Structures are given as structure tokens and as C-alpha cells.
Amino acid sequence: MAPDGRLAGWRARTEAFLADRLPSEAEGPGHLHAAMRYAVLGDGKRLRPLLVYAAAHAVATVDDDGLAALDHAAAAVELIHAYSLVHDDLPAMDDDALRRGRPTVHVAFDHATAILAGDALQAEAFALLADAPAPAARIVAALALLADAAGSRGMCGGQAIDMAATGRMPDLDALAAMHAMKTGALIAASVRLGGLVVGADAATMATLADLGARIGLAFQIKDDLLDAEADSATLGKTAGKDAAQGKSTYVTLLGLDGARARLEAVAGGIEAALARLPSGGNSNGQALSDLAVMAVRRER
């Protein structure tokens, strides 16, 4: 089946919206605004914004007003993701000088500007969501959801656990719990935000939450597999840089075959959740299904 053509349109839409809404470099403080734009614009999978649009279209008929509200939610979740990358790359954190082939923000600008750009991007995420053209009660619920996913019980908490463990997790449960917070919370929030903004009912919201958690888990297992497999193929080693760094991954804890089997089991759960949505089996849900397949089958 051909990939859903709506995905490319939504990607262009979210990138145009972000470019339009992020403060211009011409507005002071110009270097801060330049750093914010550098961190967000340019290359990126835009997985989280696409999940927002796709989830909404899988559970409701979206009119122009609804689409405009989704623009705000999709941009907000991408800004949270972008700020987290800026801070995670800092020397005191993962100390990365390159991201997607470009110098990281603290290298391209400076350390203080990277800290402040991340901080300002987080504030901007909530500003954009608060400004969404949707019923106030939905916006409040969306803001609460995003703030919880971003905070110490979500993304920040997962990163703190990962840093404290220096990558070593005692067992699979601890690894899964860490990833569910570090990356899973925001991916799941993206799926839920899509439903929330278009007013999905409680049963549908529960299915989206379940689906979002499974997509986040699949994404991480696949990440670990790609790391191990890429190195195995290109370097002739049996394990990749995660193993070399002594990091616990699904592959180090389960083995390659074990991790692959686990991924297939999660993929089965994703299919079952997709089938329970109002769009189960029809074309409205294809974009969301495509994104889930992408999380499971992607090559990078």
C-alpha cells in the first residue's frame, strides 16, 4: 500500500507553521532567536507533530478550524522535543557536538545561549498551545497533558534516570520504565493530543493512550536494533556503540533475536489498538498506521 499522501502535507504544514511562529532573528535578542530557529528548523523526522495530525484524523472528521488548532498542538510538541535535544546535547549532559550532521546549538552558538534557547523554546511551546483556536477546556486539558509529559514524571525524569544510571539499567523493567518516561511520554502525548484537540471521547482517548505508549516502545526497541545491526553490518562486530559504551539496551538485555521478537510482539499490539479506533480498517486511519509502521520498520 502506498504511504498516506497526507503525511507529506502535514510535514510541510508544521514546518511552515514553526517557521512563521518562532520569533524572527530580526527581533531582539537576535542571537537567542537565531539559536531557537536553528534548533527547530531544518532537518527532522517531525514524528511527533505527524502523530498529532494523524491521530486526530484517525478519530474525527477534521474541519479547517480543527486543523488550525492541530497546528498549534503539533508545533508545541515539536518545540518540547527540540528544546530537550538542545539541553541533552550540552557538555554536562550527553556532550554531543553534532546532531543530524550539523554542529549542536552550544557549538554553533555558545553554552549560555544553548541553555537559554532551550528554556525559551519550552516556554514558547506552552505559549503556542495556549494560543490554539480551540475550546478553552480542551486547551487546558492539552496543556496539562503536555506539561506532565515534559516534566519530572515524564521526559525530564527519564533523562535524569538515564544520566544517573550512566546508561546501565539493572533489568528490562528498569530500562522500559526509563524509556517510557524519556521518549515514550512525549510520543504518547503526541498521539493523545491529536485526539484531545478534536474532542475524542473517553474510550477513544484510552485507546490512543495505549497506542501511543506502544508506538513509543516500538520506536525505542527499533532504535536499539538499528544501533546494533548497523554496526554489525558495517564494522563486522556483533554489537554496536551502545554495547561499546556499556549501555543497557533491548539488544544487550534480550539479544538480537530476542529484541526482534519483542518488537514484533509490540507491533501486534499496535495493530490491535489501531483496529479498535473509530477508523479501524478504513482509510482515515492510514496515516496513523503508516507512522506506526515507520516506527517499527524504519531503516534509520
Next chain:
Amino acid sequence: MAPDGRLAGWRARTEAFLADRLPSEAEGPGHLHAAMRYAVLGDGKRLRPLLVYAAAHAVATVDDDGLAALDHAAAAVELIHAYSLVHDDLPAMDDDALRRGRPTVHVAFDHATAILAGDALQAEAFALLADAPAPAARIVAALALLADAAGSRGMCGGQAIDMAATGRMPDLDALAAMHAMKTGALIAASVRLGGLVVGADAATMATLADLGARIGLAFQIKDDLLDAEADSATLGKTAGKDAAQGKSTYVTLLGLDGARARLEAVAGGIEAALARLPSGGNSNGQALSDLAVMAVRRER
């Protein structure tokens, strides 16, 4: 006139609320939650939360529901303030090892934890505000106000300008613009949040915005005066550490007498704004008036 007895009550109230709502150290990740609590609890003027409560009481009759909503707004603004101090103290920023006589967060914990604690406190601020028991439309407006005040056009932007200028401002206008963003935006937002949460009308909101900006300005001029005067008295020098560091301040740009005269002019504007409030001249406005006097007359 004796200080308004409500201030001590509100201070105790906001501190109890923060202690109750911040995640416990017993909940994982414990070290992150410990750092968040360390950054927020303990000593502090609590100026911003007090402004929230006082502004609300100056413009409306506040019932128990209103007071509960103010708890959330007051705590949210204090969390934004607290996170900004954690990040400003980092080595890449102001590099301070002590704050209020205690080791700063990156010293008491570690650098990565300080970055993450600041990030998580910002998210928690928006989570608490989104959870306020108030009409959804007011919460959305409050969230938009707080996010704008915290972002690149407010607090983060002011800090970026200050860092880029390494403290040197070409003239008074540039200094005032920087402070209006760096500290003024959040102080003004506190005053406006109080009115917003209790449903103040547009004219009252405009007066509160004007008043908040003036209180922020008075606070900063007094800060500069205290720095210069304290050193003059204790060290026998004609100027304090701001001047020693080559920083532009109201004192270096206007001189001691000039800065004092400027402060008195701002104090006059504050009194005039207070008189225009619904509480102008009656006891409902005393707490807000007391806080303004404190900003102008404080000794530390």
C-alpha cells in the same frame, strides 16, 4: 501603618502549597525531585506569589474557590522564578556557587541535575497553572500570560541580552529594556495574574499591568542602589561590586542621587496606579501597597 497581616498568611500558604505539590524525594527519580525541592523550598522573599495574592485581593472579593485558584497561579510564578535562578547560577551563565547562603543546585547536586531540575520546574509551573480550579478561559489566558513573560520576549530574552552585553549597557534605555524583560516581565505578570484569576475587567487589568511594570522597575533601581550603598558603607568605596565588575546599573548611569531621584519618581507612579484600582485608598489594597513600598524601601 502596620504591615498588612495577610501577607504572612499568604507566604505560609504558598510555601505549604509548593511543599505539598512538588513531587516527593521518595518518588523516583528521587535525586531530581530532591533538587527541585531544594531549589524552591527554604528561604525566599516570595515576592512574586505575594503579588499574585495581593493584586487579586486589591481588585476583587476573593472567596475560597478564588483563593484555591490563586494558590496555583502564585506557585506557578514562583516555580518559573526558581527555575530561572537554577539556570542563571550555572557555570556557563553567572557561575554562582552560593545563593542565599546555600550552595547552588549544580554545586549541591551536579550540573546535569541542575539543568534537568530547572527544565522540570518550568514544566511543573505550567502543569500547576493548568490544574487551577478556575474557569477554563481564565486559565488559558493566565497560561498565555505566564508563557510570554517567561519566554524569549520576556525573562529568557532579558537574560540573553544581559549575557551578550556582559553587563554593559550602552545607555539607560537599553538597561531599562533589558531589566523590563529579565526581571520586570515576571513581576508584572505576577500582578496581572492575580487580577486575571479573579476575573478583573479590562480597565483594571490595564492598571495592574501598568502597576506591575512600575513595581518591577522600582525593584531593579533599588537593587542597584542597595549594591552601591552597601559597599559604600561597609567597604568605604564609592561604588559596589556592580561597578567593580564593569556592569551598567542605574547608579553607574545616573549616579547615586540620580538613581534615588528616579526611584522616587517611580514610587510616585506606583502610588498613582494604586489609587486608580477599585481598592484605591481602602484596606483591600493595603497588601499590594505594602509590597510596592517593600520594593522601594527594602533594606536587602
